[in-house]
Amino acid sequence: MTNLEELWTTTNGIETHGGQFGAKYCFPVLSELFIKSCPKLNVKPYFPPSLVTLSFQESNEQLLCPGSSSDLYLPLVEESSSSSSMHSAVSHLRVLNLTEMTTSSSSWEFLQFHTELVTLSIDSCGDLTQLPETIRSLTSLENLCINRCSNLAMMPEWLGELRLLRSLSVYTTPMIDSLPQSTEHLKSITMLQISGWRNMKQLPDVIQHLFSLELLNLANCSALTVLPEWIGQLSALRRIWIQHCSALECLPQSIQRLTALRELKISWCRGLYRRYKRGLGPDWHLISHIPDVRIDGRLE
16 A cells, blocks of 8 residues: 555534534554554544554555644544543554654654553664664553664663663664663563674673563674673572573573573573583583573584
8 A cells, every 4th residue: 555645534524512623533443553564544534543553554644643643632523422531642552553654863752651561672773873762652562573673883871761661672783882871770671682793792680679570582693692690689589591502501500590490492592502401511500490491403
């Protein structure tokens, strides 16, 4: 639908009692909308307030601008009442997925209106050199996923202001090799996933302050040579996954202190396989207390 230019979500204005004009929703219970490959599309006059999940892929940059949601409060004709009421066009949105959007971070002002957003995913946005600062206003955000943003150079210091964040995933961002110090303020975070940080030689020290962390997933970090002993301080850790970290030769001795650890998955890690092979590796005893240990013997 590359030639689609307009999508109307309401009827034309109709006169109500008192001479005012209102509109009815064309999709009054629409909860999920996926727009793909619509480079010319404009949504008019706004996205319906019933919307919970909104996904864009290869779509018009204007969909991201305030113009698409500028009429945030419009009179709506209720089915059961002749009076009009005010409804927010965006306040109910909980999940926003943005994929292959060709726009700079300065064009993302629309995010400030989505104050109830819980999940935000930004994927394959190669033009981004920094995360849009409007994300810091998303104080209800619990899940943030950044994937394949090849020109993203760093994670911002204001990341620590997202105090309700429970899951942070940063994949295939080769220019990033650390986390800001403010990350230590993310007291609710339970899941941290890092993949494709090619220049990261050691885990960011700030991770040692994430005492609520339950899952640590490390993948495709080819320069990572060692895991720090302070991992033993993360007493809430229940799962550790390590994949394709070819330079990693050993696990910290402190892993024995992680009494809550229930699952250790290691794959495509030559050095770790040799040292921790079940019953045969010289350091198997360090992880033998973990109920579920899976070490893949395939080597790069």
